[in-house]
Amino acid sequence: MGSKKSFLKYFKAHYWLYLMVIPGVIYLFIFNYLPMYGVVLPFYDYKIAKGFRGSEWVGFENFRYMFQSPDFFRVFKNSLVLSFMRLLMGFPAPIILALLINEVRVRWLKRTIQTIVYVPHFVSWVVIASIITNLLSADGGAFNYIITAFGGKPINFLIESVYFRWIIVAAEIWKECGWGTIIYLAAMTSIDPQLYEAAMVDGASRFRQILSITIPSIVPTMIVLLVLRMGNILQNGFEQVFLLYSPSVYEVGDVLETFAYRLGLMEGRFSFSAAVGMCQSVVGLIMITIANKVANKVEGGALW
Amino acid sequence: MRAKRKKHLTSWDIGVIIISLILTFIILYPFLNVIAVSLSKETAYYKNPLMIMPRSIELTAYGYVLQQKLIKSGFTNTIFITFVGTLFSMFVTVTLAYPLSRKDFKGRKIISKYLLFTMIFNGGLIPNFLLVKGLGLFDTIWALVLPSSLSAYNCILIKNYFQSISPSLIESATIDGASDLKIFGKIILPLSKPILATITLFYSVGRWNAFFQAIVYVKDRKLWTLQLVLREIVASVNSLEGDMVSYVSPRNIKYSVIVVSMLPILCVYPFVQKYFVSGTMVGAVKE
Numbered sequence: 001m002g003s004k005k006s007f008l009k010y011f012k013a014h015y016w017l018y019l020m021v022i023p024g025v026i027y028l029f030i031f032n033y034l035p036m037y038g039v040v041l042p043f044y045d046y047k048i049a050k051g052f053r054g055s056e057w058v059g060f061e062n063f064r065y066m067f068q069s070p071d072f073f074r075v076f077k078n079s080l081v082l083s084f085m086r087l088l089m090g091f092p093a094p095i096i097l098a099l100l101i102n103e104v105r106v107r108w109l110k111r112t113i114q115t116i117v118y119v120p121h122f123v124s125w126v127v128i129a130s131i132i133t134n135l136l137s138a139d140g141g142a143f144n145y146i147i148t149a150f151g152g153k154p155i156n157f158l159i160e161s162v163y164f165r166w167i168i169v170a171a172e173i174w175k176e177c178g179w180g181t182i183i184y185l186a187a188m189t190s191i192d193p194q195l196y197e198a199a200m201v202d203g204a205s206r207f208r209q210i211l212s213i214t215i216p217s218i219v220p221t222m223i224v225l226l227v228l229r230m231g232n233i234l235q236n237g238f239e240q241v242f243l244l245y246s247p248s249v250y251e252v253g254d255v256l257e258t259f260a261y262r263l264g265l266m267e268g269r270f271s272f273s274a275a276v277g278m279c280q281s282v283v284g285l286i287m288i289t290i291a292n293k294v295a296n297k298v299e300g301g302a303l304w
Numbered sequence: 305m306r307a308k309r310k311k312h313l314t315s316w317d318i319g320v321i322i323i324s325l326i327l328t329f330i331i332l333y334p335f336l337n338v339i340a341v342s343l344s345k346e347t348a349y350y351k352n353p354l355m356i357m358p359r360s361i362e363l364t365a366y367g368y369v370l371q372q373k374l375i376k377s378g379f380t381n382t383i384f385i386t387f388v389g390t391l392f393s394m395f396v397t398v399t400l401a402y403p404l405s406r407k408d409f410k411g412r413k414i415i416s417k418y419l420l421f422t423m424i425f426n427g428g429l430i431p432n433f434l435l436v437k438g439l440g441l442f443d444t445i446w447a448l449v450l451p452s453s454l455s456a457y458n459c460i461l462i463k464n465y466f467q468s469i470s471p472s473l474i475e476s477a478t479i480d481g482a483s484d485l486k487i488f489g490k491i492i493l494p495l496s497k498p499i500l501a502t503i504t505l506f507y508s509v510g511r512w513n514a515f516f517q518a519i520v521y522v523k524d525r526k527l528w529t530l531q532l533v534l535r536e537i538v539a540s541v542n543s544l545e546g547d548m549v550s551y552v553s554p555r556n557i558k559y560s561v562i563v564v565s566m567l568p569i570l571c572v573y574p575f576v577q578k579y580f581v582s583g584t585m586v587g588a589v590k591e
Contacts, residue, residue, distance in 0.1 A: 010408075010410050011410075014484050016483055016484040016485040017402070017409055017484050018411075020400070020403050020484075021399070021400055021403050021411075021415060023399050023400070024396045024397070024399055024419075025400070025415065025418070027454050028418065028422055028454060030435075030439075031450065031451055031452070031454070032422040032426075032454075033422070034427075034435055035426075035427025035428070035434075035435050036426075036427045037427070038427040038428050038430060038432075039427070041430060041431060048434075097327065100320060100323060100324050100327070101324060103316075104317075104320055104321060105313075105317055106321065109321065109324075113328050115574070115577055116328050116331065116332055117327075117331050118577070119331070119335070119570070119573065120331060122509050122513075122570075122573060123513070123569065124512070124514075124531050124565070124566075125515065126532075126534050126565070127566050130534065130535075130538045130558065130562050131334050131338055131562060134338075134555070134558065134559070135334065135337075140349070140353060140555070142337065142353045145353045145354065146354075174330075174331060174334075178331060206316045207316070231424070238516055239515055242516075243515075243535070257429075260428075260429055261429065264429060265429075265520060270434075273429065274431065277428030277430065278428065280428075281426065281428065285424065285425065
């Protein structure tokens with residue numbers, strides 16, 4: 001057959017290329033594809049001592065239990081609410097910051113600002129959670145210092161349900177909005193400067209220029225990122241919640257990741273934990289497909 | 305006579321600059337505060353917890369912290385994991401990226417899909433845990449080095465950068481009889497320094513800061529990474545043993561450990577910063 005011959009010919013001439021993909025392909029197989037067998041875990045009553053052979057098949061029992069569990073619904077709700085809050089406030093933040101930075105016409109200042117705002121992204125959540133815990137502590141924390149200076153009583157922020165979600169959202173914005181500007185600033189630098197010049201000639205104010213030129217140019221980028229974000233709708237970072245939460249805020253702060261972690265690794269309920277994890281992945285897959293279809297219709301700037 | 309272009313700063317410019325500076329300061333503030341407090345006496349802290357400049361400098365907290373066994377092992381483990389892990393990550397990622405960047409590579413489509421799928425679908429916490437256990441890696445340092453070594457996202461960024469290198473260079477080299485390996489080593493790699501520096505930084509930072517993997521895959525205290533040690537100290541420093549505690553306040557210890565954990569990254573950061581903006585920008589724009 002013609003194609004087989006040409007493949008062999010190509011292979012002989014370019015065997016290095018095939019050798020080069022081997023490490024990556026094997027690696028992905030072991031560490032990414034093998035764990036995917038975990039998709040069957042929720043269907044067994046997996047006991048680690050017995051392994052797969054010894055564990056009982058329980059069909060949809062775990063899922064039935066999951067959907068009837070008030071704990072699960074509380075956690076599911078928390079994941080959704082937190083994710084939406086992070087989306088609503090966290091998605092625009094880097095865009096606004098990027099627009100602002102893009103308007104800074106003093107080169108060295110622009111560069112310095114960029115250098116500084118990227119820093120929190122490189123610091124670990126452990127460090128940030130420690131800083132936040134100290135800033136918010138009821139015993140000498142900076143925030144309470146200000147509150148008591150104004151005559152108020154110190155508030156132990158991290159154990160009050162009413163503040164918890166806001167703290168998580170604010171922490172994430174602080175950490176990531178600087179870094180998030182990179183992709184938008186990149187898009188902005190590819191805008192034809194003649195557009196701005198023409199607008200200036202037409203008498204448009206700088207603000208008007210932003211509205212009519214800059215923002216529309218970054219809309220495709222925004223859409224791609226939004227679609228990706230939608231795929232992660234049930235996901236919240238494990239570390240940021242785990243490091244800041246405590247039993248007193250489980251009511252609002254316990255999300256699918258932390259729930260699955262406690263159930264699976266602390267309580268050893270592997271199958272149930274896997275069921276929770278699967279729920280997350282499946283919903284994510286559905287969401288990203290839907291979001292992509294919508295994006296296709298709107299702007300044509302979709303992922304596939 | 306040099307022609308000078310006069311720059312008029314309008315009120316808009318000034319407004320933008322002021323708001324930008326305020327936001328930048330807000331982002332910077334917590335770091336300044338932490339560093340300042342860690343260097344100051346506790347009494348100075350109570351006078352002004354909001355400080356950004358250290359008062360009554362006192363280094364005993366740092367002395368205490370740097371002598372802790374757990375800190376030393378934490379550092380050793382983290383440095384090992386970061387160094388070996390990043391090397392390994394770069395190896396598997398870059399070798400996979402190059403063939404995928406070659407449009408003529410037969411099998412490109414299927415391997416690309418193979419890679420992309422790993423970005424979308426993940427086995428989940430429990431299966432990964434069982435895998436690590438099954439491979440006999442649980443509670444060894446390798447459990448912190450091997451998993452999560454190949455980020456499809458990073459691979460794609462590198463692949464895109466490789467693609468942006470002029471194909472005529474490759475063509476002329478092929479005509480000259482160079483093997484793919486030579487092309488890769490002598491042409492592609494040297495021209496890819498920005499993206500390689502960027503991705504190396506990404507992987508290194510990810511390793512250095514890793515916390516989740518450490519609590520899941522490792523039990524032995526001696527294998528704890530720096531982040532784990534930091535977490536432990538900050539969470540439990542109020543009940544410390546040892547007579548040093550009478551000299552140093554728990555708060556100073558906490559803050560010192562925080563600074564010590566951040567310092568390496570903050571030191572490396574300025575040097576690599578110039579690379580990664582151009583590196584990610586090319587990746588982003590080209591997509």
